[in-house]
Amino acid sequence: MQTMDSFNFKGRKALVRVDLNVPLDAQFNVTDDTRTRAVVPTVKKILQDGGSVILMSHLGRPKGKVNPDMSLRPVAAHLGGLLGVPVQFAVDCIGPDAQAKAAALQPGQVLLLENLRFHPEEEKGDEAFSKALAALGDVYVNDAFGTAHRAHASTTIVAKFFPQAKLFGYLMAGELDSLARVLHRPEKPLCAIVGGAKVSSKIDVLRNLLGRCDEVIVGGGMAFTFAKAQGGTVGSSLVEDDLLDTARAILDEAAKRGVQFHLPVDTVVADAFADQANTDACPADAIPDGWMGLDIGPETIKAFSAVVKRARTILWNGPMGVFEMTNFQRGTRSIAEAVAEATAQGAYSLVGGGDSVAAVNRFGLADKISYVSTGGGAMLEYLEGKVLPGVAAIQEH
Numbered sequence: 053m054q055t056m057d058s059f060n061f062k063g064r065k066a067l068v069r070v071d072l073n074v075p076l077d078a079q080f081n082v083t084d085d086t087r088t089r090a091v092v093p094t095v096k097k098i099l100q101d102g103g104s105v106i107l108m109s110h111l112g113r114p115k116g117k118v119n120p121d122m123s124l125r126p127v128a129a130h131l132g133g134l135l136g137v138p139v140q141f142a143v144d145c146i147g148p149d150a151q152a153k154a155a156a157l158q159p160g161q162v163l164l165l166e167n168l169r170f171h172p173e174e175e176k177g178d179e180a181f182s183k184a185l186a187a188l189g190d191v192y193v194n195d196a197f198g199t200a201h202r203a204h205a206s207t208t209i210v211a212k213f214f215p216q217a218k219l220f221g222y223l224m225a226g227e228l229d230s231l232a233r234v235l236h237r238p239e240k241p242l243c244a245i246v247g248g249a250k251v252s253s254k255i256d257v258l259r260n261l262l263g264r265c266d267e268v269i270v271g272g273g274m275a276f277t278f279a280k281a282q283g284g285t286v287g288s289s290l291v292e293d294d295l296l297d298t299a300r301a302i303l304d305e306a307a308k309r310g311v312q313f314h315l316p317v318d319t320v321v322a323d324a325f326a327d328q329a330n331t332d333a334c335p336a337d338a339i340p341d342g343w344m345g346l347d348i349g350p351e352t353i354k355a356f357s358a359v360v361k362r363a364r365t366i367l368w369n370g371p372m373g374v375f376e377m378t379n380f381q382r383g384t385r386s387i388a389e390a391v392a393e394a395t396a397q398g399a400y401s402l403v404g405g406g407d408s409v410a411a412v413n414r415f416g417l418a419d420k421i422s423y424v425s426t427g428g429g430a431m432l433e434y435l436e437g438k439v440l441p442g443v444a445a446i447q448e449h
Contacts, residue, residue, distance in 0.1 A: 053219070053446075053447065054217070055220070056219065062102040063159065064103045064104075064190055064191050065105075065154065065188070067108065067188055067191070068095070068107050069199075069206050070087075070107050070108070071087050071197070072109035072131070072164075073111050073112065073198070080126040081126070082130045088130055090223045092135060093222045094223065096135070099159075099162070104160065104163075105162045106157065106163045106165065107162065107163065107164045109196070110174065110206075111123075111124050111169070112167075114167060116170070122167055123166065124141075124167050125141050127164065128164045137161070137162055140161065140162065140164070141163070145165035145170070145171065146181065147184075150165055168205070168206050174204050174205045182209035182213065186210050190217065191217040192211055192218045193221045194207060194220055194445070196442070197224050197426055198427040198430055199427075199442065200443050201434075201440045203442075208445040211448075226423070228443065230422070230425065231425075231434050234365055235434075240364060241266035242267075242367070243266065243359060243363035244268050244366075245356075246258060246269065246270050246274070247271040247275075247384075248369070248407065249290060250290070251274040251298065252292055255298060256436035257369070257435045258302055259305070260437040262302070265311055267311065267312040267313075267363065268313050268314065270315055271370075271383065271387070272372055274370075275336065275345075276290055276336075276345055278302075278303065278315050280296060281296040281297075281300045281303070282300075282337065284336070284339075285337065285339060286345065287341055314355065315336065316336040317336055317355065318335055318348070318349030318352055319333070319334065319346075320373070320379075321334055321345050322380070323342060325344065325374075326377075327380075333349045345373075348383035349383075353383055353387075356386075356387060361390055363399055365400050366395075367402050367435075369403075369404055369435065370407060370408055371408060372387050375414070385411075388411055389415070391417075392421065402421075403423070404428070409424055
């Protein structure tokens with residue numbers, strides 16, 4: 053398979069699917085440029101080879117209609133600043149303006165197409181729309197891991213029009229390599245930290261991880277479903293009563309496979325879902341009525357941190373509590389610090405999922421993690437063992 057390093061883009065027009073779905077303020081300034089910066093290495097390599105670049109992306113959810121508030125035009129100027137070259141802009145992603153600007157593009161130049169999702173055909177994976185996009189370039193590069201789990205026109209279908217000239221960009225290759233390193237060739241012991249609000253969104257992830265991990269840590273709101281499944285009382289904590297049997301089955305499966313399955317022993321509780329609420333600490337399986345668990349407690353922090361620090365490979369998806377509120381962030385911060393410490397001692401760490409990434413950024417620890425993933429939904433589906441359509445489209449010959 054071709055790679056960014058093995059492919060020479062000299063004289064080629066590269067059609068590159070990127071993820072420029074970035075937050076904009078009321079004045080249309082980019083407020084977090086993590087995703088725009090992630091695009092730079094792939095674009096620079098193409099330009100340095102003597103190629104030209106046609107970038108395509110979506111922004112927001114315009115639902116197949118033109119919405120000026122979701123135009124990618126403001127992103128073009130921002131990206132130009134990062135690349136050090138002006139980024140031209142086409143007022144549509146297909147049609148006369150896109151065709152004329154793509155045709156006139158010279159080596160060393162960059163063109164950004166307007167929001168793909170202004171056309172309903174993008175999310176439908178429409179063949180004719182894909183063909184119109186494909187006609188703009190002569191090599192296809194997918195560098196948008198965040199949308200790799202969607203079989204959309206620009207992420208999947210378009211690849212079939214480039215049977216001999218399709219490849220992953222640097223970001224996509226890096227994401228896939230870090231996931232493979234954790235799931236398929238980990239240095240043992242492998243520890244997975246799974247958090248977040250609901251068991252329902254992580255059942256398949258937990259099931260797939262049980263066959264690969266030595267230790268699994270569960271925190272966040274989802275832990276209370278496990279506590280109740282084992283006969284505990286959880287007050288008014290978040291719980292999914294329809295998944296109690298599922299939680300028990302996961303615990304049985306872990307025991308059968310010899311996986312150490314760690315649940316919170318204590319929790320920080322509050323009498324309301326608010327930062328100003330009254331707080332207390334109590335056993336995680338004996339929460340009084342009218343109280344809800346919003347973070348892992350001090351004993352749990354100690355126990356979980358010890359597990360993390362003895363791991364050689366660490367996967368973290370989902371926070372330990374409501375870390376957005378200062379009174380309930382200690383658990384998530386402590387686990388982030390433990391992951392950073394283990395990494396400094398030589399462990400390989402992968403953090404992914406919007407909330408976990410937001411947490412390591414908030415606590416200033418992102419640069420102390422081996423790899424911070426850009427894809428929330430795509431990473432979850434990969435961890436569930438699913439084939440990502442955007443990945444398969446490049447790998448198929």
